[in-house]
Amino acid sequence: MARKTDIPSSYYGEPRKFDPNFRGPVHNRSCTDVVCCVIFVIVILGYIALGTVAWIHGDPRKVVYPTDSHGQFCGQKNTPNANKAILFYFNMLKCANPAVLINLQCPTTQLCVSKCPDRFATLLDAWNTKNWEYYKQFCKPGFEIGSKSTVEVVRNEDCPSMIVPSRPFLQRCFPDFITRNGILTVANQTIFKDGENNKRSVTDLKDAANQVTAMQQGVERGITSLLNAKEVGMKIFEDYANSWYWILIGLVITMVVSLLFILLLRYTAGVLLWLIVFGVITAVGYGIWHCYWEYSTLSRKPGANVTISDIGFHTDFSIYLQLSQTWLVFMISLSVIEAIIVIMLIFLRTRLRIAVALLKEGSKAISYIMSTLFYPVITFFLLAICIAYWAVTAVFLASSGYAVYKVTPTDDKCMYANLTCNPKTFSQTNITKVCPGSQCMFAFYGGESVYHRYILVLHLCNLFVFLWLVNFTIALGQCTLAGAFASYYWALKKPNDIPACPLFSSFSRAIRYHTGSLAFGSLIIAVVQMVRIVLEYLDHKLKGSQNACARYLLCCLKCCFWCLEHFIKFINRNAYIMIAIYGKNFCTSSKDAFFLLMRNVIRVAVLDKVTEFLLFLGKLLISGSVGVLAFFFFTHKIPAIQEEVPSLNYYWVPLLTVIFGSYMIAHGFFSVYAMCVDTLFLCFLWDLEVNDGSPDRPFYMDKTLKSILNKNNVQKKKKEER
Numbered sequence: 001m002a003r004k005t006d007i008p009s010s011y012y013g014e015p016r017k018f019d020p021n022f023r024g025p026v027h028n029r030s031c032t033d034v035v036c037c038v039i040f041v042i043v044i045l046g047y048i049a050l051g052t053v054a055w056i057h058g059d060p061r062k063v064v065y066p067t068d069s070h071g072q073f074c075g076q077k078n079t080p081n082a083n084k085a086i087l088f089y090f091n092m093l094k095c096a097n098p099a100v101l102i103n104l105q106c107p108t109t110q111l112c113v114s115k116c117p118d119r120f121a122t123l124l125d126a127w128n129t130k131n132w133e134y135y136k137q138f139c140k141p142g143f144e145i146g147s148k149s150t151v152e153v154v155r156n157e158d159c160p161s162m163i164v165p166s167r168p169f170l171q172r173c174f175p176d177f178i179t180r181n182g183i184l185t186v187a188n189q190t191i192f193k194d195g196e197n198n199k200r201s202v203t204d205l206k207d208a209a210n211q212v213t214a215m216q217q218g219v220e221r222g223i224t225s226l227l228n229a230k231e232v233g234m235k236i237f238e239d240y241a242n243s244w245y246w247i248l249i250g251l252v253i254t255m256v257v258s259l260l261f262i263l264l265l266r267y268t269a270g271v272l273l274w275l276i277v278f279g280v281i282t283a284v285g286y287g288i289w290h291c292y293w294e295y296s297t298l299s300r301k302p303g304a305n306v307t308i309s310d311i312g313f314h315t316d317f318s319i320y321l322q323l324s325q326t327w328l329v330f331m332i333s334l335s336v337i338e339a340i341i342v343i344m345l346i347f348l349r350t351r352l353r354i355a356v357a358l359l360k361e362g363s364k365a366i367s368y369i370m371s372t373l374f375y376p377v378i379t380f381f382l383l384a385i386c387i388a389y390w391a392v393t394a395v396f397l398a399s400s401g402y403a404v405y406k407v408t409p410t411d412d413k414c415m416y417a418n419l420t421c422n423p424k425t426f427s428q429t430n431i432t433k434v435c436p437g438s439q440c441m442f443a444f445y446g447g448e449s450v451y452h453r454y455i456l457v458l459h460l461c462n463l464f465v466f467l468w469l470v471n472f473t474i475a476l477g478q479c480t481l482a483g484a485f486a487s488y489y490w491a492l493k494k495p496n497d498i499p500a501c502p503l504f505s506s507f508s509r510a511i512r513y514h515t516g517s518l519a520f521g522s523l524i525i526a527v528v529q530m531v532r533i534v535l536e537y538l539d540h541k542l543k544g545s546q547n548a549c550a551r552y553l554l555c556c557l558k559c560c561f562w563c564l565e566h567f568i569k570f571i572n573r574n575a576y577i578m579i580a581i582y583g584k585n586f587c588t589s590s591k592d593a594f595f596l597l598m599r600n601v602i603r604v605a606v607l608d609k610v611t612e613f614l615l616f617l618g619k620l621l622i623s624g625s626v627g628v629l630a631f632f633f634f635t636h637k638i639p640a641i642q643e644e645v646p647s648l649n650y651y652w653v654p655l656l657t658v659i660f661g662s663y664m665i666a667h668g669f670f671s672v673y674a675m676c677v678d679t680l681f682l683c684f685l686w687d688l689e690v691n692d693g694s695p696d697r698p699f700y701m702d703k704t705l706k707s708i709l710n711k712n713n714v715q716k717k718k719k720e721e722r
Helices: 034-057 060-064 092-096 099-103 132-138 150-155 204-212 219-299 317-322 324-368 370-398 455-489 502-513 515-541 548-582 586-598 601-634 639-644 652-690 703-708 716-721
Strands: 086-089 110-113 166-169 172-175 177-180 183-186 191-193 199-201 402-408 439-446
Touching (some): 034 370, 034 455, 034 515, 110 132, 219 324, 219 601, 219 652, 324 455, 324 601, 324 703, 370 455, 455 502, 455 652, 502 548, 515 548, 548 586, 586 601, 586 652
Parallel strands (some): 086 172
Antiparallel strands (some): 166 172, 177 183, 191 199, 402 439
16 A cells, blocks of 8 residues: 655656565566676776786886986986986975976986985085085086086086985985984984084084075075974874874774664664754753843843944954844844754654664664674775776876976976976077076976877876776675665564575675676766866866856856765665665666655655764764773873873874774774665665555564554454454
C-alpha cells in the first residue's frame, strides 16, 4: 500500500512496486554500463602507455641529479661536473620567491661544487686577500678578479655575496646553523674559521654581514631570517624525533575512542541530539533575555533613544551597541529565530525521532559488520597508488626533452623576463643592456618536437585520468560499503539472516558487475573537477586584470561549478547505494534514488543535517579530548607519568600533530558510519513504500522505527485465526 507523501508522487515517479523475489541485495545480476567499462579499461591501458612514454622520453638523471644554472648535471659521469656532485646556491633566500612555483627554477645562480663551504666569508673579505683562492671555487668558472667592480660582480651574480658554513643534504648545500641549549652553533661548534683561516665566534656572523649591505640591501635581515628558519626547522625535527612514539600512541587511542563512540551511538544518539536541541533553545532564550535587559537599561539613559538611521554609518560598531534600538532589533530577531526553532520541533518531531532511530540502527549495523570500519585502509592504499603513479608520471613528463633557458632579471620590471634565451649568445644580445644583471638560466626540460609540443596536453591527460581514478576508488568504496550495510537491513531476523562475509561479497559484486557504472559516475565528477581546475587557473591569471566583468563572470562560473560538483556527488552517492542493492545501471539507479529522495524530501533534509551535525560534533569531541590529553601529557601536567614525557623545544609540534591526526582518523571512521546511515535510510524509504506489514510483505525496519510510524508486522498465525 503506497504511503501518502507531502508531495504528489506523480511529480517524482510512482512508488516502487512490490517484488516477491526480493530478499536483500540482488545476487543474480548482470554487468551494467558495459560501454563505459570498456572505455575505462582502454583509458587505463592508455594511462599505462602514457607512463611508459614519459619514462622513455624522461631522463631519470634529471630527477636523481641536481642541475646547475647551465643545465648541466652535478656528479654525473662523463660531464664537466663529474667530480662536483653537490649543488651550491648563491642566494638561497631567493628560492622562497613565488616565481619558483611558476618557473620551476630557483631564480639565483646555482653552481656544482665538490664540497660545501666550511667557512664564513664575504666577497669584500675575500677581495684582494689570500682567501681569494678558497673563495673563487664558489664563483662562476672562468671568473677572474679585477675584471669587474664588486658591485657588478654581485649584481651579475658572478660570485656569491657571501658564503656560510654549510652541510650537504639531498645533494644540496644548506647552511649548517643550529641552536643547542640556547647557544647558536655553526657545524656544531661555537668557534669556527673565517675566510682568512682566523678563529671567529658565532656572534660575529651578523657583524660580518654588515659589510655586504653596501652592495646588497637586506642581506643582514636575510641572514637573520635564515638563522631563525634553520633553528626552528631543526627544533621541530628534533621534537618529532623525540615524540613520534607518543604521537602514535595518541593516534591509536583515537582509533579506539572513535570505534567506541560509533558503537555507543546506539545508546547515546537520542540523548546527544536532544541535549543539543535544548541547548540551542536555552542559548537563544538567554540571548533574548539579555537583549531585553540591555534595551530596558539603555531606554532609561539620555541620548540612547536615538535611532540607527539618525547616526548613519560608522566603522566603529561599538557605537551601535550604545543605542536601545539596536538591542530591540536583536531581541526581535532572536525571538523570531526561537519561534521558528520551536515550530520546527513541533512539526518535525516525528522525523527527528526517525533520524535518531536510524543513527542507532547504523551503530548496531556496524557492530555486526565490524570489518567495514577497516575498509578505509583499502581505499587509502588504492588512493596512494593513484597519487604515486600520477606524481611519477608528471615528473618524468616534466623532465622530457632538452634544457630550456629563460631570462632571469634582477628585478620584475624587465620586459624580457621569462623569455626563452640561448646561454651561448646571451651576452651578445641587447637584453643585458636593457636589464643590467639579467642572466640566461636553466628553467626546465622541453623541446620543439611533436612529442614536446604536446607535453602540456599530456600533462592535462595525466591529471584528468588521475582525477577519474581517484573518484572511481571512492565510488568503489561507497558501493562496497552500501552493499554490506544493505545486507544487514534486508535481513528479516538480525543477525541470524545476515549473509556470511557481506563486505567481501559486496566488493566482488561491485568489481564484477558494476565497474562500468562506477566509472560512469566518477567520470562525470572528474569532468566537473577538471573544469573547476581550469577556472582556478584562469582566475589566477586574471587577478591583475582590470576587467571587472570578466572577473565577475569567472567568479559566478566557479560558484556554479562548485555547487554542481557537490550536487553530483550527492546524487552519485545515493546512486551507488541503489546499484549495490538492485544491480541496475547508473542512470536508472540515479533516477530511482533521486525520485525516492524527492518523495521524502523533508525526511532527507532532517536526517542529512542531524547526521552531519552529530558526526561533526563527534569528530570535534574525539579530536578535542585526545588533544586535551596530549596537552596535559606534553606539558608535564600528569604527575603519574612526568618522567616519561620527552624533552621538547615546542610542545605544540606533537600536540598539533596529534590533534590533526585524530581528526583525520575520526573522519575516516565516521565516513563509514555516514555511509551506513545513508544506506539504511534509502532501504528504510524503499521498505516503507513496497511493504505493508502483511505476512507476504513484512517490514524489515527496526522495532523502534515501526513503533514511531505505528507500523506492525502481522503474524501468519494471527491471520489464520481470524
